[in-house]
Amino acid sequence: MALDRTDLFDIRSLLSEEERAVKDSVARFTDEKVLPIIGACFDEGRFPKELIPEIAGLGLLGATLPEEYGGAGLNAVSYGLICQELERGDSGLRSFASVQSSLCMYPIFAYGTEEQKRQWLPRMAAGEVIGCFGLTEPHGGSDPANMKTHARKDGGDWVINGSKMWITNGNLAHIAIVWAQTEDGIQGFIVPTDTAGFTAQEIKHKMSLRASVTSALYFDNVRIPDANRLPNVKGLKGPLGCLTQARYGITWGPIGAAIACLTEATDYTKERVLFGRPIAATQAVQLRLADMARRITLAQLLSLQLGRLKDAGAMQPQQVSLAKWNNVRMAIDIARDARDLLGGAGITTEHCPIRHALNLESVITYEGTETVHQLVIGRELTGISAF
Template sequence: MSLNPTDLFDVRSLLSDEERMVQDAVARFTDEKVLPIIGDCFDQGRFPRELVPEVASLGLLGSSLPEEYGCAGMSGVQYGLICQELERGDSGIRSFVSVQSSLCMYPIFAYGSEEQRREWLPRMAAGEVIGCFGLTEPHGGSDPANMKTSARRDGGDWVLNGAKMWITNGNLAQIAIVWAQTEDGIQGFIVPTDTPGFTAQEIHKKMSLRASVTSALFLDNVRIPDASRLPNVKGLKGPLGCLTQARYGITWGPIGAAIACYSEALEYSKERMLFNRPVAATQSAQIKLADMARRITLAQLLVLQLGRLKDAGKMVPSQVSLAKWNNCRMAIDIARECRDLLGGAGITTEHAAIRHALNLESVITYEGTETVHQLVIGREVTGINAF
């Protein structure tokens, strides 16, 4: 019996019927709607906003949140499979869903009031309201505690001042989840983007995540009522809790990117004739392809166990760090190796490898750089903080 080259250990057999149904539905969406247009979107630097209604209708926005808020109530493993299949299309599509779900809807659910949940979550699940997540600042990067954006009380209102950088969905969003320093520590605020003093400036000249909207946010005496503050969290644990949710999805997503590159390179190497034999008949190509299959298999097993831990309520952030570090490194190495196997053809966006390789330069950087996650694991195993 021959094995599936993209699932050598039959990981799919470990999924429930419901999990396979979700994966298959998102895979069809990616095959039918994303892949036919995504190369052109990347070339044009355009996010395919026309796909948002179908993404919403499939229940992919806030998919793990309860049904009472208009969400799908899926498991962590199902959310991971969603991310994997979307990123098989493009990291920009998965990033849109990650930000909406894990960085915007999740904090409203976890840290917001019941009124805030009822007001925002059903409309966000339906794709009627898009969110963005304002944490990273121009000077901050991997040090979110060094936050300059401030929020001060003024009667029953808050007045926000500052700037945020590298914000996915910034120019698409109707609300921003903004984290700011207050006299009581870091707190989160739901800021409608049409509030006076709030501006978003799209970042251009990107060579990565070109089919995604990335922005800088500026807050100049932005006044919002106290009802817009997320009341149930203070300190860095608020935004870091959101990042753990988003990083979890990112541990699955790059597997999809790697599978897309690997599948394409595998077929190309069988068809491409050099020196009177297919490239796939050479030892060097087979060693490369075998190593890709090995690394994809290990990543698949890693995230499935991580998802089972999440669904059992046993997942801890350092486990997410290990998986993000491993799987992003796996995917970017495979994308680059596939580009090489494709030869000159690999530099065009008619093939997937160069687009995924460029996108993964962002994925391996955002939500914690590779070095940050290495140091998280270093701290875990030694008990010593080297940050």
């Protein structure tokens, strides 16, 4: 029997019935609704907002949260499969869902009050309230402790001043989860984006994540009540805990991008005839396609085991770093090589590899650069921090 060229080790057989159903439903959505429009969205620099109701209707926002808060109660592997199939469409779409679920809904669920959970999470799961995550600052990058945004207590309120940079969903968002320095350490705040003094400015001229909204956020004496503070965490543990959730999903997402590139490169090389035969009939091309399949298979096994560890409550942040490093590097290399196999045709967005390659330039940078994750593993191996 012929193997599934995108699943050579039959990962599907290791999934539960529910996990397979989740994967299939998101795959259908990507095939039917995302792929027909996403190339044009990338060309136009436009996020397809019209897809948000259906994304929410499929239960993809806050999918792992309990149903009482609007979530679907899915396990971590199912969430990973959601990320994989969305990113098979485009990294920008996966980023939207990842930020909403892991960086905005998760901190409210994990660090918020019961009142905050009831107020925000069901509407966020329904796509009625969109969130963004304000951690990165213009000068900060990989050093979030070097945070300049600060919040000062003033009676029963907090007054926030500062700025954040490279914020996905910034100009779409109704609320921002903002991390700021206080006299009592770094704390998180829920900031409605219609609050006086809050400004979001969309970042233009991007060559990556063009089908995504990226913004700078500015806070000029933004006043919010203490009821908007996330009371159950202080220090970098809060935002870093959110990033671990999001990075877990990122280990899965690029697998989808790589699968899309391998599929298109394989089909193209079988159809492209040079010197009297398809270029897929040459050893050089088959070696490259085989190497893509090998690397995708290893990434699939890595993320599946990571998901099983997460569902067992045994996942460690260092393991997430290893998987994020490996899988994004795998995907960006495959996207670039697939682009090359398509020759001149590969430079247009009529084919997906150049779009995925450009998007993955952002994915390999955000939520921990490749170097940062390498150093996390180096520290784990040696016990010495080289940051």
